[in-house]
Amino acid sequence: MQDLLMDYLTQIISNISQAQSEVLKEKQLQYKISPNELRIIEIVGTSRKPKMMKDIAELMSMTKGGMTFLIDKLEKKGVVRRKQNDFDRRVLYIELTERGQKIFHDYNRNKYAILYKWVENMNSSTKKIITEEFHKALKMAENAF
Numbered sequence: 001m002q003d004l005l006m007d008y009l010t011q012i013i014s015n016i017s018q019a020q021s022e023v024l025k026e027k028q029l030q031y032k033i034s035p036n037e038l039r040i041i042e043i044v045g046t047s048r049k050p051k052m053m054k055d056i057a058e059l060m061s062m063t064k065g066g067m068t069f070l071i072d073k074l075e076k077k078g079v080v081r082r083k084q085n086d087f088d089r090r091v092l093y094i095e096l097t098e099r100g101q102k103i104f105h106d107y108n109r110n111k112y113a114i115l116y117k118w119v120e121n122m123n124s125s126t127k128k129i130i131t132e133e134f135h136k137a138l139k140m141a142e143n144a145f
Contacts, residue, residue: 015114016114016115019113019114020111023107023110023111023113024038024107024111026110027103027106027107027110031103032077033074033077033079033103034070036060036062036070037070037073037074037077037079038103038107039060040056040060040070040071040074040080040094041074041079041080041096041100041103041104041107042104042107042108043056043059043060044056044080044094044095044096044100044104045096045100045101045104045105045108050083050093050094050095051093051094052091052092052093052094053067053068053071053082053092053094054067056094071094074100077099078097078099078100079096079097079099079100079103080094080095080096080097080100081094081095081097082094083095
């Protein structure tokens with residue numbers, strides 16, 4: 001039984017990963033942006049607080065120069081804008097423009113479509129059990145590293 005469950009989970013993860021890769025390629029073509037540019041949009045879009053360029057560079061394991069180059073490109077495309085800190089003008093935050101927010105929401109909606117379909121078809125007791133078990137698994141994964 002455990003082997004079968006592991007096989008199912010492995011296949012689910014693989015299928016989701018493949019579907020997300022397809023969405024990534026589609027959105028890159030649609031919006032004419034690179035994988036790194038889309039990753040920046042995702043980082044800034046999912047952040048609950050303003051992101052500094054150096055923080056984004058660290059998350060992506062990039063140099064400040066490389067990050068500046070990508071931010072310049074995204075700014076020219078009207079996707080992000082730089083915003084100075086009110087108290088320290090040396091600190092620059094990156095935020096999504098209206099177009100950047102549209103790309104972010106469109107990408108996420110499509111990226112998670114397969115998961116939404118899966119959850120949509122579950123009854124409430126199954127959703128509750130899976131939510132509880134995934135919560136436990138997430139806690140275990142967080143503590144593993």
